[in-house]
Amino acid sequence: MKLATLKDKNRDGRLVVVSKDLSRAVDASSIASTLQVAVERWSEVARELEQCYQALNNNERADAFDFDASQAMAPLPRAWQWLDGSCFLTHGERMQKAFHLEPIANADTIPLMYQGAGDDFIGPRDDIVLPAEEHGIDFEGEFAVLVDKVPMGCPVDQALDHVKLILQLNDISLRALAPREMQTGFGFLQAKATTGFAPVAVTPDELGAAWSNARVKLPLKVEWNGEWFGHPHGSEMHFGFDQLIAHAALTRNLSAGTLIGSGTVSNNDLDAGAACISEKRALEMIEFGQPRTGFMKFGDRVKMEALDLEGKPLFGAIDQQVKPYGE
Numbered sequence: 001m002k003l004a005t006l007k008d009k010n011r012d013g014r015l016v017v018v019s020k021d022l023s024r025a026v027d028a029s030s031i032a033s034t035l036q037v038a039v040e041r042w043s044e045v046a047r048e049l050e051q052c053y054q055a056l057n058n059n060e061r062a063d064a065f066d067f068d069a070s071q072a073m074a075p076l077p078r079a080w081q082w083l084d085g086s087c088f089l090t091h092g093e094r095m096q097k098a099f100h101l102e103p104i105a106n107a108d109t110i111p112l113m114y115q116g117a118g119d120d121f122i123g124p125r126d127d128i129v130l131p132a133e134e135h136g137i138d139f140e141g142e143f144a145v146l147v148d149k150v151p152m153g154c155p156v157d158q159a160l161d162h163v164k165l166i167l168q169l170n171d172i173s174l175r176a177l178a179p180r181e182m183q184t185g186f187g188f189l190q191a192k193a194t195t196g197f198a199p200v201a202v203t204p205d206e207l208g209a210a211w212s213n214a215r216v217k218l219p220l221k222v223e224w225n226g227e228w229f230g231h232p233h234g235s236e237m238h239f240g241f242d243q244l245i246a247h248a249a250l251t252r253n254l255s256a257g258t259l260i261g262s263g264t265v266s267n268n269d270l271d272a273g274a275a276c277i278s279e280k281r282a283l284e285m286i287e288f289g290q291p292r293t294g295f296m297k298f299g300d301r302v303k304m305e306a307l308d309l310e311g312k313p314l315f316g317a318i319d320q321q322v323k324p325y326g327e
Helices: 033-040 042-057 089-099 156-162 177-183 202-208 241-248 277-287
Strands: 001-004 014-018 022-027 081-085 113-116 129-130 140-146 163-174 194-196 221-224 227-230 257-263 301-305 318-324
Touching: 001 033, 014 033, 014 042, 022 042, 033 042, 033 140, 081 241, 089 194, 089 277, 113 241, 129 163, 129 194, 140 241, 156 163, 156 241, 163 202, 163 257, 163 301, 163 318, 241 257
Parallel strands: 081 257, 129 318
Antiparallel strands: 001 014, 014 022, 081 113, 140 163, 140 257, 163 194, 221 227, 221 301, 301 318
């Protein structure tokens, strides 16, 4: 099943069911007004949403309309909780080597995770509006899961039962502001701007064999200003989403509608490129002694997309341009 949220007068948009090929949609607000409501009432509404999805794919819905990704908000426009991991160890290791940092203790046994801002997500075609280029504007391609209510102490072997939807995102980062915040030990605030999402959230079965071992085993294709930047594969995620959920729920309940991210997708294979500028700069520092690639400028555009195993659209594409605040 594929779900999206379209812009309307409501802050949380209007829930729609989207066809498998992302070409058509049908209003689902009579079943659940928003995606947040759907996740909270998943056991009550999932079957009806699935029936709607099947009817749409079989061309049995007279009320279907063309799906326009430019009118999509983030599938979940705001979240009760947005927790982002850093689960591709290659990414962290390259950053440590480039900046001569000490390895983080137990990073291979305890997931790294911070709590981000879940109150202001942006849609797949929305501009990335920021105050200054000097802040070091970067994109980060990631995958994420959306869960229902997870009880405190949820064990790893029960965690995947709580995954309702899978998403793809662009975690927008301001690299010039990050070092100080990391040194304080309090986590990111200014260094993490808004987060952009691909238009469609999908149930795990839509990935088929690509949803395996609690990982999205697909390449994430990234372009910067129309040129290839990378296609790292999600299979090298060190911790699975089941482990991330259990880690986050160790000492707290997770409300229905909590989003948990994978962190920047990164691979050992240098030919896979990167999913963020910072990692490419780190590789340049390791090889040449200094970075050769700058960060994003106003007017720059980033595109991200993950296709299914048959090479067909899955989440839809993120295609965003950086714009100055107040323009």
